[in-house]
Amino acid sequence: MPSQMTRIAMARHPEGDPVAEDFSLERGAMPEPAEGEILVEVTLLSLDPYMRGRMAPVKSYAPSLSVGDTMTGQGVGRVISSKADGFAEGDLVTGMTGWASHAVLKGNEARKLDSDLPPSTALGVLGMPGFTAWTGLKKYGRPKAGETLVVAAATGPVGAMVGQLAKSQGLRTVAIAGGPEKCRIATETFGFDAAIDHRAHDAASLRKALEEAAPDGIDIYWENVGGKVLEAVLPLMNVHGRIPLCGTIAWYSGSDDIADGLPTVWRSILTKRLSVNGLIIFDHWDGFPDFLREVTPKVAADQITWLEDVAEGLENAPAAFMAMLKGGNTGKQIVKLS
Numbered sequence: 476m477p478s479q480m481t482r483i484a485m486a487r488h489p490e491g492d493p494v495a496e497d498f499s500l501e502r503g504a505m506p507e508p509a510e511g512e513i514l515v516e517v518t519l520l521s522l523d524p525y526m527r528g529r530m531a532p533v534k535s536y537a538p539s540l541s542v543g544d545t546m547t548g549q550g551v552g553r554v555i556s557s558k559a560d561g562f563a564e565g566d567l568v569t570g571m572t573g574w575a576s577h578a579v580l581k582g583n584e585a586r587k588l589d590s591d592l593p594p595s596t597a598l599g600v601l602g603m604p605g606f607t608a609w610t611g612l613k614k615y616g617r618p619k620a621g622e623t624l625v626v627a628a629a630t631g632p633v634g635a636m637v638g639q640l641a642k643s644q645g646l647r648t649v650a651i652a653g654g655p656e657k658c659r660i661a662t663e664t665f666g667f668d669a670a671i672d673h674r675a676h677d678a679a680s681l682r683k684a685l686e687e688a689a690p691d692g693i694d695i696y697w698e699n700v701g702g703k704v705l706e707a708v709l710p711l712m713n714v715h716g717r718i719p720l721c722g723t724i725a726w727y728s729g730s731d732d733i734a735d736g737l738p739t740v741w742r743s744i745l746t747k748r749l750s751v752n753g754l755i756i757f758d759h760w761d762g763f764p765d766f767l768r769e770v771t772p773k774v775a776a777d778q779i780t781w782l783e784d785v786a787e788g789l790e791n792a793p794a795a796f797m798a799m800l801k802g803g804n805t806g807k808q809i810v811k812l813s
């Protein structure tokens with residue numbers, strides 16, 4: 476076993492979009508598991524938009540990182556030493572490893588992976604993002620056949636799952652994605668009925684494009700991004716429409732580009748009698764076993780598909796993360812550790 480481990484720490488709180496100087500590569504002594512813990516050699520790391528929120532020194536639903544802390548994140552890896560019941564050397568597990576080559580996890584906070592599917596699926600389609608989509612669509616989207624759903628970041632792990640689940644329940648699905656290639660993937664790979672490139676439009680022309688793609692109006696707007704997409708969608712919402720509010724990535728680094736402003740948003744919710752539900756997946760973990768039971772066979776049978784974007788090497792995690800926040804990823808962003 477090596478005597479040293481490496482990790483990526485937050486070197487300072489970003490101002491606006493994160494830059495390379497906000498991260499540092501640190502080396503340290505290999506941690507030792509205590510009673511009830513396992514030591515894991517990390518092989519795959521998940522990069523997720525929520526990590527930008529953790530880097531901000533503000534009170535939120537989860538504590539923010541302090542300078543010097545290891546970047547938060549879920550990983551997959553092999554147990555290389557175990558002092559926890561039920562885990563043995565060589566077991567493949569997933570848990571909150573952070574951006575690190577090795578991590579000590581409590582046995583009760585790690586999950587063994589024993590499916591035949593690729594282990595990376597535990598970070599995307601069969602992990603937190605897929606579970607978020609499944610939960611929010613059912614609880615807050617309340618889809619009905621014949622309705623129309625719109626989702627942005629449509630080729631990412633949340634959007635792609637939302638689109639595929641809605642389509643399988645008989646909805647018309649409209650993707651919003653960044654660039655013609657992602658729009659092609661949205662329709663050809665994920666089965667969306669239409670796809671619109673948000674980068675080719677301002678809010679007004681995006682609204683026109685949406686009017687054509689959703690001629691009967693929008694019943695469910697799955698909110699991943701905020702910004703001009705929200706501005707374009709709101710006037711097209713049908714009465715009693717639903718908005719599962721999952722993320723607002725357009726605003727994560729502080730930009731505030733919605734022209735119409737709060738009174739318009741608030742008035743739309745009133746006049747259209749919209750149901751807007753904030754969704755934080757941590758509130759719903761007790762449903763995770765049901766999700767796996769229902770969705771794993773569909774993934775195994777290719778009824779639900781997924782895409783991954785794999786960066787190589789822990790040292791490249793910051794660059795991959797910064798790119799993902801700007802749409803540089805196509806599919807679930809993973810880092811493969813060497």
Ligand SMILES: NC(=O)c1ccc[n+]([C@@H]2O[C@H](COP(=O)([O-])OP(=O)(O)OC[C@H]3O[C@@H](n4cnc5c(N)ncnc54)[C@H](OP(=O)(O)O)[C@@H]3O)[C@@H](O)[C@H]2O)c1
Pocket residue numbers: 523524525603604607627628629630631632633634651652653654657673699700702704720721722723724725726754755756757799800801802803804806807808
């Ligand atoms: N509430 C929860 O519990 C929860 C859980 C998981 C995820 N989320 C949220 O769900 C959303 C999607 O997550 P994910 O993991 O599936 O991410 P993802 O799609 O893999 O990556 C983020 C994507 O957001 C899009 N994007 C970035 N800036 C944008 C902008 N200004 N306007 C429109 N699109 C923009 C980009 O796609 P394009 O290139 O296609 O624009 C980018 O690839 C995020 O907001 C995330 O924070 C919330």
